[in-house]
Amino acid sequence: MIHCPNxxxxxxxxxxxxxxxxxxxxxxxxxxxxxTGRGExxxxxxxxQTASASSREKWExxxxxxxxxxxxxxxxxxxxxxxxxxxxVAAAPSQWINGWITLGLFVLFFSLSNVVQLRSLKMGILxxxxxxxVFKTFMVSFFHISVLVLLTAGMLWVAVKYLMKxxxxxxxxxxxxxxxxxxxVGLTIxxxxxxxxxxxxxxxxxxxxxxxGWIAAVLVTIYSFNKESEGTGADPLYSxxxxxxVLCFYLWVAGDSLTKSFxxxxxxx
Numbered sequence: 019m020i021h022c023p024n025x026x027x028x029x030x031x032x033x034x035x036x037x038x039x040x041x042x043x044x045x046x047x048x049x050x051x052x053x054t055g056r057g058e059x060x061x062x063x064x065x066x067q068t069a070s071a072s073s074r075e076k077w078e079x080x081x082x083x084x085x086x087x088x089x090x091x092x093x094x095x096x097x098x099x100x101x102x103x104x105x106x107v108a109a110a111p112s113q114w115i116n117g118w119i120t121l122g123l124f125v126l127f128f129s130l131s132n133v134v135q136l137r138s139l140k141m142g143i144l145x146x147x148x149x150x151x152v153f154k155t156f157m158v159s160f161f162h163i164s165v166l167v168l169l170t171a172g173m174l175w176v177a178v179k180y181l182m183k184x185x186x187x188x189x190x191x192x193x194x195x196x197x198x199x200x201x202x203v204g205l206t207i208x209x210x211x212x213x214x215x216x217x218x219x220x221x222x223x224x225x226x227x228x229x230x231g232w233i234a235a236v237l238v239t240i241y242s243f244n245k246e247s248e249g250t251g252a253d254p255l256y257s258x259x260x261x262x263x264v265l266c267f268y269l270w271v272a273g274d275s276l277t278k279s280f281x282x283x284x285x286x287x
Contacts (some may be wrong), residue, residue, distance in 0.1 A: 091116050098200035106235075107242045109197035114189040117196030121167050124203045127210045128228075129159035134213040135221070162272060169268055170236065171195060173261045178243045181260060183251030186243065195239045202231030236261060 020029050094116040098105050109117075133155045175191040178184050205228045212221040237258060244254040251257075 087115060087119075091119050095120075095200055095204075098197050099204065102198065102201050103238065106198035106200070107194065107238065109193045111187065111190040111193050113193045113197065117189075117192045120196045120200055120203050121171070124199065124206050125160060125163045125167055127203075127206045128163055129156050131206070131210040131213045131221070132156075132159040134210070135218075138213070138216070138218060165272075166265065166268065170232075170261070170265060173264050174236065174239055177240060177257040177261050181252040181257045182240075182243060182247050182254065184243055184247060191239070191243075194242060195235060198235035198238050199232060202228050202235065205231060 020033065022029060094113060098109075133152055136155055137152075171188075171192050174195050175186070175188045178186050178191050205224055209221055209224040209228060212218075212224060240254045240257050240261070247254075
């Protein structure tokens with residue numbers, strides 16, 4: 019209903035003139051419609067702003083927590099790089115989040131390095147077939163390296179708990195093992211950068227030290243827990259043999275599949 023501004027008589031919405039005083043209502047109807055539209059737009063804008071503010075409030079705690087974790091990790095990494103052996107062995111179980119970040123960085127940068135190395139091999143030697151698919155190559159590397167890293171952490175815990183007979187939780191073993199791998203992870207990042215700029219000889223040289231660093235981390239992890247043993251469990255050397263046996267078995271089983279996967283990515287058969 020439209021109320022006449024002249025005599026306040028109610029009229030139908032489609033009425034052009036007031037039935038009581040003859041006042042022309044078309045302008046009044048247009049003005050009312052415009053005001054209604056503005057009101058709806060204003061309400062919609064307020065609703066959108068409210069939804070946006072609510073979304074920000076919802077995710078803000080997670081963002082702040084992420085910033086704190088990232089800031090804490092840099093302090094953690096600097097501490098372990100400063101004194102890798104002493105601070106690595108003394109790593110507390112509460113540092114397990116930093117441990118997962120360390121292992122994740124290794125998997126990420128080692129996988130990226132594999133992509134770069136395979137692309138340079140493709141362009142430099144095997145100049146046949148198609149371009150190396152970056153995403154597929156990365157995913158193949160990421161999967162196998164992730165399995166190898168998780169298998170190593172799991173086998174270390176099994177060796178410490180069940181072979182050496184120590185009541186240690188998985189997070190405690192993970193924290194110590196990952197803390198001892200901070201140096202190899204740092205070398206892996208350098209390995210990626212040198213591969214990226216084409217320093218292949220230096221990259222391969224770094225690869226040797228990365229592998230030695232990981233072997234040393236496994237060895238030191240086992241022997242550091244041996245100091246807490248009361249001599250009731252297996253000798254740490256046998257525990258090491260058990261860990262490396264499982265890792266070598268996995269590489270033997272998955273090696274053929276992994277080699278074929280990489281070859282199929284480099285050369286089109």
